[in-house]
Amino acid sequence: MALVTTIELIQKDGSKADHAVRLCTAHFKQDVYLQIETYSSQGMKDVNNFSQNMRFEREGAAQLLMLIRRAFPDLLKEVAP
Numbered sequence: 001m002a003l004v005t006t007i008e009l010i011q012k013d014g015s016k017a018d019h020a021v022r023l024c025t026a027h028f029k030q031d032v033y034l035q036i037e038t039y040s041s042q043g044m045k046d047v048n049n050f051s052q053n054m055r056f057e058r059e060g061a062a063q064l065l066m067l068i069r070r071a072f073p074d075l076l077k078e079v080a081p
Contacts, residue, residue, distance in 0.1 A: 001035075001053040001054070001055055002052075002053065002054045002055070003055050003057065003060070004054055004055065004056050004057075004060035004063075004064070005057070005059055005060050006059070006060065006063060007060065007063040007064060007067060009067065023038065023039035023040075023041070023042060023045045024036065024037065024038045024039070025037050025039075025045075031058075032057070033055050033056060033057050034055070034056045034061055035053065035054070035055045035056075036053070036054050036055075036056075037050040037052070037053045037054075038050060038051050038052045038053075039051055
């Protein structure tokens with residue numbers, strides 16, 4: 001598992017995903033962490049064998065939120081409370 005504590009913003013032209021991941025789960029413990037897991041297939045999800053696992057504690061989550069706000073400035077207007 002990757003514990004994300006800092007995120008470095010870099011510039012890349014034309015970045016794209018190597019492959020689409022459609023199976024993604026998230027869980028959290030309020031005020032402690034947010035964890036996101038991706039699976040390469042439904043079969044892997046069924047046996048809880050994730051491909052990537054990232055955990056954000058408060059500091060990393062704050063940086064992720066800042067980056068989301070910069071990347072998608074109008075997003076918070078679209079999301080219901």
